[in-house]
Amino acid sequence: MERNRYDAIVVGTGPNGLAAGITLQRQGLSVLIVEGKDTVGGGMRSAELTLPGYLHDICSAIHPMALMSPFFQSVPLQDFGVEFIQPTYAAAHAFDDGSAALLHQSLEKTARGLGTDEQAYLDFMGPLLEDMPRLLPGLLGPFTFPEHPVALAKFGLKALPPATWSVNRFKTKEARGLWAGMAAHSIQPLENVATSAFGIMLAAAAHLYGWPVPKGGSQSLANALSDYFISLGGEVRTGFLVNNLKELPESKVILMDVTPKQLARIAADELSASYRGRLNSYRYGSGVFKVDWALDEPIPFTSEVCKGAGTVHLGNTFEDIARYESGISKHIESDKPFILLAQQSAFDPTRAPEGKHTAWAYCHVPNGSTRDMTAAIENQIELVAPGFKDLIKEKHIMGPAQIEAYNPNYIGGDINGGVQDIFQLYSRPVLSVSPYRTSASNIYICSSSTPPGGGVHGMCGYHAASQALKDIFKIQIPF
Incomplete structure (x- = not known):
């Protein structure tokens, strides 16, 4: 792949990856989102799983948190086809x-x-x-x-x-x-x-x-977020499965919409041994x-x-x-x-x-x-x-x-990105002043393995992007 220079790269197009990309792109940065599958969505995908003409939601189906989410409330979803x-x-x-x-x-x-x-x-x-x-x-x-x-x-x-x-x-x-x-x-x-x-x-x-219920399936919500991101000037590349961060184009910061186990593997060369150890002790549900x-x-x-x-x-x-x-x-x-x-x-x-x-x-x-x-x-x-x-x-x-x-994020079938009990609700993925930072100054985690946890709300991605904006680009955004 050509070594284009981006301000930020987001790995993964689940609700949090897309939210992170949108939050960064809104500040005028050049942002690339990459996705391993041929379509965007993460847990927001729909397909004819049984028979032609029968459209099924592969993961998320009902979306109470979407309308409740301050991030989703800030996105003009109706303008991009969501009903x-x-x-x-x-x-x-x-x-x-x-x-x-x-x-x-x-x-x-x-x-x-x-x-x-x-x-x-x-x-x-x-x-x-x-x-x-x-x-x-x-x-x-x-x-x-x-x-x-x-x-x-x-x-x-x-x-x-x-x-x-x-x-x-x-x-x-x-x-x-x-x-x-x-x-x-x-x-x-x-x-x-x-x-x-x-x-x-x-x-x-x-x-x-x-x-x-999103009309036409949960995929319509994913498509709308992607289209909105692109309308802001962002770039999405599908069919790009990241196994090592060296496969990515150059950028000032990388946000990972993955769980701790995957982060420890994909960014093994960039993260400290002690931080990888903490990631590998993370509890899945x-x-x-x-x-x-x-x-x-x-x-x-x-x-x-x-x-x-x-x-x-x-x-x-x-x-x-x-x-x-x-x-x-x-x-x-x-x-x-x-x-x-x-x-x-x-x-x-x-x-x-x-x-x-x-x-x-x-x-x-x-x-x-x-x-x-x-x-x-x-x-x-x-x-x-x-x-x-x-x-x-x-x-x-x-x-x-x-x-x-x-979806490799669903370790052992865990759709919440890890146990959300009292011991791991705010200390996900590790106990830290900012759970979105990692041991590498230019790598952040923005998945449901960070607060506030599982659900289609995009708030993990929003907060991770906000932290990166503050740390890397000296931009502080109010919600």
């Missing part, structure tokens, strides 16, 4: 007996559906929603001295306890189940400290912004097992309200889900997993031929698990949607090995 579709209900929690609890965009409607827990839910989430908009920039970034200490303290009192402790404020099966489904997005045992934070953030996202289906008809849920939910959580009661997630952390697998199920085609007709449908689901499994969870997932769906199996035209299966092969 977010809001399902009738943000999410539903389906119980084995055919009933369901609903997460509405309205706080009040959600609370009313929880029976005798109505006031408990209002008391829990209401004050948090009032403070959330001003807290978001701080919550979605590295640890800093808070601008709103009183509001942050109120948030912390509810967010820091384990989800197994917070659930005790609720008495009904519906409220407890709904809480379990949201907190279990943490992909860790619900008895872990700060798992309540994940449930709070997702509930707040629903009430403030909804849980939208549980993996996922994912199935996509091409269906003849919509999923026939027993509960009618589930048909209007973009996301449906399955796993029955809080106790059942807590037991399953705790077992996964101990490498104990069962036939009754907690499942995250999305039915995008029910709201976006571009996903399947007329009258046909797609479905997307995954469950958590031990990192690197080789167990086939297809039957367990389908049996769980069949329990709450009798006749589901008869509608399957074709399916596409990805276990942890296939997920990592698709």
Whole structure:
């Protein structure tokens, strides 16, 4: 490759790599983003995985954090073809007996559906929603001295306890189940400290912004970010897999949208031995097992309200889900997993031929698990949607090995870029004044292995780029 001179090079076109490139390019720098695959996107890709005409999201599907993200709010996504579709209900929690609890965009409607827990839910989430908009920039970034200490303290009192402790404020099966489904997005045992934070953030996202589906698939979001970056004067090169930093053109700074294990390998010659050792001690989390289906008809849920939910959580009661997630952390697998199920085609007709449908689901499994969870997932769906199996035209299966092969960032099937427990939430990838810096003064890490962690929000890339701008180019940008 020709040795062009760039101000900055970003490796990887996931949401954080694209966010980093955009943030740098906005300051008038010359920026190149390189991508190993032939298309941009990282975890925001869509493809016909099963049959022609059936468009499936390969990784991310529902995007509550996209509308919540201060970075995404600063990008004119609509001008570049993004249309977010809001399902009738943000999410539903389906119980084995055919009933369901609903997460509405309205706080009040959600609370009313929880029976005798109505006031408990209002008391829990209401004050948090009032403070959330001003807290978001701080919550979605590295640890800093808070601008709103009183509001942050109120948030912390509810967010820091384990989800197994917070659930005790609720008495009904519906409220407890709904809480379990949201907190279990943490992909860790619900008895872990700060798992309540994940449930709070997702509930707040629903009430403030909804849980939208990008029309045409998650790829449309990736394409829009890439097109916006190019419109600013940036350059994207796909089909360029970086195995060693010496393969890159010259630049003043390099930002890596990779996880610690990959960074230690790709930049082995540039990083100090002690820093590489810290990267190699980084802890990865549980993996996922994912199935996509091409269906003849919509999923026939027993509960009618589930048909209007973009996301449906399955796993029955809080106790059942807590037991399953705790077992996964101990490498104990069962036939009754907690499942995250999305039915995008029910709201976006571009996903399947007329009258046909797609479905997307995954469950958590031990990192690197080789167990086939297809039957367990389908049996769980069949329990709450009798006749589901008869509608399957074709399916596409990805276990942890296939997920990592698709995207090397997903080590052992870990889609969060590492465990997001209290010990590794702000110290990812290493404990440092700035987690985005490395031992090399011109190399930064901008992946979900940095704060604020996993999710399609771009904030890891934004903060890494902001740090590089300050250090290398002496440019300080306010958000």
